[in-house]
Amino acid sequence: MKAWNICLLLFQQGVLLYFASINLLYAFFAWRGLRAVTIYTRELSALALKDLLERDAYKPVSILVPAYNEQGSIVASVRSFLNLQFPQFEVIVVSDGSTDESVSRMVAAFALVEDDRLVRRAIEHRPELRSFRSLRHPNLTVVEKQNGGKADALNCALNYARFPIVCAVDADSMLDVEALLRATRLFVQDESVVAVGGTIRLLNGARLSQGRVSELRLPSRWIERFQVLEYARAFFTGRAGWSAAGALLIISGAFGLFRRDAVLLVGGYRPDTVGEDMELVMRLHRHFRERKLPYRVLSSPDPICWTEAPADMNTLRKQRNRWQRGLLEALWIHRVMFLNPRYGRLGMIAVPYFWIFEAFSPVVEVLGYVFLVVSFLVGDLFPEFALLFLLLAVLYGMLLSQLAAGIEMLLLSRYDRMRDRVLLFATGFIEFLGYRQLLTWERFVATFQVRAKHGKWGAMNRLGIPLEDHGTLAVAPPKNAPEPAPRPGKA
Amino acid sequence: MWRRSGESVFGALVLLVLVVEAALLAFLTRGFALRLIGAIPSLRLEATVSWAVSTTALLLVVLVVYVIGYHHLSGIWQRRDLGQLQAWGETWVKVLHGDAPLPQGPLSGPAEEALLALREILHGDEGILLQDMLRDTGLAADLVKRLTSRFLVRRLVALEGLARARLLEAVDPLFVSLDGKEPAVRLLAARAIARTLGGLALGEPDEGRTLRFAASLRRAELPKGVVDEVLLLLEGRAKHLIRDLLRDPPASAALRRAALEALGRLALLDMLPIAAPALTDSDGEVRAAALRAILRIGYIPPDLLPRVAALLRDPLEFVRLHAARAINLVPGKTALDALVECLGDSSWYVRRSAAEALALRGPDGDAVLEEMSRTHEDRFARDMAAQVRADARAQAADRLSGGVRR
Numbered sequence: 001m002k003a004w005n006i007c008l009l010l011f012q013q014g015v016l017l018y019f020a021s022i023n024l025l026y027a028f029f030a031w032r033g034l035r036a037v038t039i040y041t042r043e044l045s046a047l048a049l050k051d052l053l054e055r056d057a058y059k060p061v062s063i064l065v066p067a068y069n070e071q072g073s074i075v076a077s078v079r080s081f082l083n084l085q086f087p088q089f090e091v092i093v094v095s096d097g098s099t100d101e102s103v104s105r106m107v108a109a110f111a112l113v114e115d116d117r118l119v120r121r122a123i124e125h126r127p128e129l130r131s132f133r134s135l136r137h138p139n140l141t142v143v144e145k146q147n148g149g150k151a152d153a154l155n156c157a158l159n160y161a162r163f164p165i166v167c168a169v170d171a172d173s174m175l176d177v178e179a180l181l182r183a184t185r186l187f188v189q190d191e192s193v194v195a196v197g198g199t200i201r202l203l204n205g206a207r208l209s210q211g212r213v214s215e216l217r218l219p220s221r222w223i224e225r226f227q228v229l230e231y232a233r234a235f236f237t238g239r240a241g242w243s244a245a246g247a248l249l250i251i252s253g254a255f256g257l258f259r260r261d262a263v264l265l266v267g268g269y270r271p272d273t274v275g276e277d278m279e280l281v282m283r284l285h286r287h288f289r290e291r292k293l294p295y296r297v298l299s300s301p302d303p304i305c306w307t308e309a310p311a312d313m314n315t316l317r318k319q320r321n322r323w324q325r326g327l328l329e330a331l332w333i334h335r336v337m338f339l340n341p342r343y344g345r346l347g348m349i350a351v352p353y354f355w356i357f358e359a360f361s362p363v364v365e366v367l368g369y370v371f372l373v374v375s376f377l378v379g380d381l382f383p384e385f386a387l388l389f390l391l392l393a394v395l396y397g398m399l400l401s402q403l404a405a406g407i408e409m410l411l412l413s414r415y416d417r418m419r420d421r422v423l424l425f426a427t428g429f430i431e432f433l434g435y436r437q438l439l440t441w442e443r444f445v446a447t448f449q450v451r452a453k454h455g456k457w458g459a460m461n462r463l464g465i466p467l468e469d470h471g472t473l474a475v476a477p478p479k480n481a482p483e484p485a486p487r488p489g490k491a
Numbered sequence: 492m493w494r495r496s497g498e499s500v501f502g503a504l505v506l507l508v509l510v511v512e513a514a515l516l517a518f519l520t521r522g523f524a525l526r527l528i529g530a531i532p533s534l535r536l537e538a539t540v541s542w543a544v545s546t547t548a549l550l551l552v553v554l555v556v557y558v559i560g561y562h563h564l565s566g567i568w569q570r571r572d573l574g575q576l577q578a579w580g581e582t583w584v585k586v587l588h589g590d591a592p593l594p595q596g597p598l599s600g601p602a603e604e605a606l607l608a609l610r611e612i613l614h615g616d617e618g619i620l621l622q623d624m625l626r627d628t629g630l631a632a633d634l635v636k637r638l639t640s641r642f643l644v645r646r647l648v649a650l651e652g653l654a655r656a657r658l659l660e661a662v663d664p665l666f667v668s669l670d671g672k673e674p675a676v677r678l679l680a681a682r683a684i685a686r687t688l689g690g691l692a693l694g695e696p697d698e699g700r701t702l703r704f705a706a707s708l709r710r711a712e713l714p715k716g717v718v719d720e721v722l723l724l725l726e727g728r729a730k731h732l733i734r735d736l737l738r739d740p741p742a743s744a745a746l747r748r749a750a751l752e753a754l755g756r757l758a759l760l761d762m763l764p765i766a767a768p769a770l771t772d773s774d775g776e777v778r779a780a781a782l783r784a785i786l787r788i789g790y791i792p793p794d795l796l797p798r799v800a801a802l803l804r805d806p807l808e809f810v811r812l813h814a815a816r817a818i819n820l821v822p823g824k825t826a827l828d829a830l831v832e833c834l835g836d837s838s839w840y841v842r843r844s845a846a847e848a849l850a851l852r853g854p855d856g857d858a859v860l861e862e863m864s865r866t867h868e869d870r871f872a873r874d875m876a877a878q879v880r881a882d883a884r885a886q887a888a889d890r891l892s893g894g895v896r897r
Contacts, residue, residue: 006527013523020516027509034502039675041493042647047611047655048682055723056756115885118878120839133885178492189716191745302493382533388540395547399508402551406501406558409565412492421562425555 008375012389015368022357023396026233029241030403036244037301037410044302049181052188053087059184060088062161062260066153067093067171071100073308075109080174082137086181090139092157093171097126097147106142111135117160123268125155150253151269151276158268161260168277170254173307174203177212183257183303192294194262194284197243197251198303199235202228204311213306216413218420223316225427226435227309232404236301243299247350249285251297253277255305258284262295272454273333275326282334289343304413317442324446325453328359332450362443369437394432401428496568497561499644504557508550515543572601579605587620596629603630607655614690625656635664643673650679657690662700669707677711685724701728705735708746715745722753729753730762737765747772748780755784763792770798775807782813791820803829808838815841819848827852827859834863834872842872846879857883
């Protein structure tokens, strides 16, 4: 055999092992995740929740809502938060230097008046401009501050928070009515729990009634359907599995609950990274592990947060670019954990996994395509073999998607129409016909932009949360919302 | 919310996928390695990959057929069960009132569910009748029998059923589950025992079982929050357990705190003397829990007052914070002076707590706050007094304007 052929075979072997390992790991996580769901549904039954509520056994929660130019969805979001079924909570909205009508719309909708509350500045952040309290909702506080980024806004909200549990949510999200009850239950049950991540599902395509998701339908655009599968894979297999293994590194910034004292202890959110959610979780891990203190970071399959996914390719590309940079930034900040036995399974398994199979996966995938083209050009590509190999990779991917979609069907609130179920299956195949490659390319590019685009989020176009039944959209956002200011500091 | 059926079969299917795919991967790796050393021709490798593709495709088909089949059937089952549940609910009510004969077991799922749901909401004489119905239909014995099933889901379902049934004869088998290895089983067993014992009429003899429960709780290593919950579920019968957990030899700090939390939440005034030693406990969290218990009950016995006052100078911030709140229960100038002192504490939270306590004392407290906002030697104390006064006024204005309060 020629040396080139040996290289080709070795490369194929490597690629096969790489992708098969990811898929096997996720299949394993799906299996572990299912077991967790089985136990969870019995442990946290309606009966248990009723018992707890009747006996006032809960912990009050501060909901932190950082917002930047969210005029299209902020009123509907805040209203949905205020309608949550939970005995004691407060909502703290921080407008992070918004240049649109976010604040004025909230002032009108919630009868806000200026307030000069004295707050303990436990964490530093950009200065506040004004703070408001609501005449209608005593548990609503709105703070307007100079632009400093999402993490800075969350730090400001943390200072205002009064309750022992804080729940960070995105301003374009909605929580299930029982979400807080179910998520805080884990803190009540086990005092060593410092953070809980919920499951994120897509609002796109959902029918709303009285601020709740009344019917779930697959969105009309393929780009949104692909994301339905991506979220299912991420939350029903990935995070459930890592959580069951006690090595969860990511809690989504769209919906995460933390013990406030623990977050303050580690210094709050780090404002100089776009991966502030993952970075905080990794810092919490390090803090407790380095001091050999008991702690747990969990992902729970049931408390559900509904969020709006990008509906156009441009916004989606920006989002994935940011996610990739955030991942790399967080991993780089905590590079000391890599293969470090001091951090147990986090250092020896989870962190290496995220470096190899998440951070570098776009590089491996793009190299694979390059290798394919080069082989074709030098005339060493056997089309039948290449096709079979490609088919195997696609089938592996589809298998994984169906495992995740299979877990989703166990939810009471699922894609109930048979048409949607069949479409979901087709989506698993069609996403390989260009969508995956485009996003892989964006992530590949982002890998080399970590320094150049340090701290930059990129403007996001949102359709806004549907206010009423049958998808009536809220006020459309400005087409060209200005970019948030870059964050100060360096990684 | 999750459906409570189908996950076991799907789990088995996922396991099958996992095992087959792992075997395929091993097979493919071997094929590539053999090809690399020239031991097999490329056609043979191609055949191996083809075989892997076919097997994966077959697995995918099986998975999709299951998912779509389950999706279709579970929808039908859900609608059917809802109808049956309603019908069975009506049947059980008729049986309860003597208008229909008792159906004989084994009962269907909806029949079980309807009977247990009825038992959950009905107490007193009707509850006793329902317990008899549970026994006579064989459901009670069946639930107890399921506790020994080798399938975890079956055991968990049985434990939840027994928590709703609240049958005294099930308590002893539940103790066996409480000593089990699986944490979820221990948790549900503890809940079921607590609900059963807590539901007994206070005159019924139960001390033996309650003390056995205390011993089991010490062994079971349940998280503190679960013990909290169990003690609250026991309600009036929690006294024996609380006494046991706080007496010598003391239980772990977590269990002592749980006992104190329950003592406060259940407002067991007569048990406050038992909590007294906890005010000088070496664990700060236990001291704070004792103060919270006092605060919840809303009364400081005179003999405990010096100990509570001493905690205003505790080295731990959160203990001082609770002490400031607790001292507010004492009428008169002594408490006012103590709170004024706390207003100058180095901790923001203690200052806030002291100021809020003063604001709660009505005109007297407000006058002190007003004075302190001008004259306190510490600038932070002055600011806090002014802020809390302003907050109190704003809240009063909210109330007057009929604002919606949570």
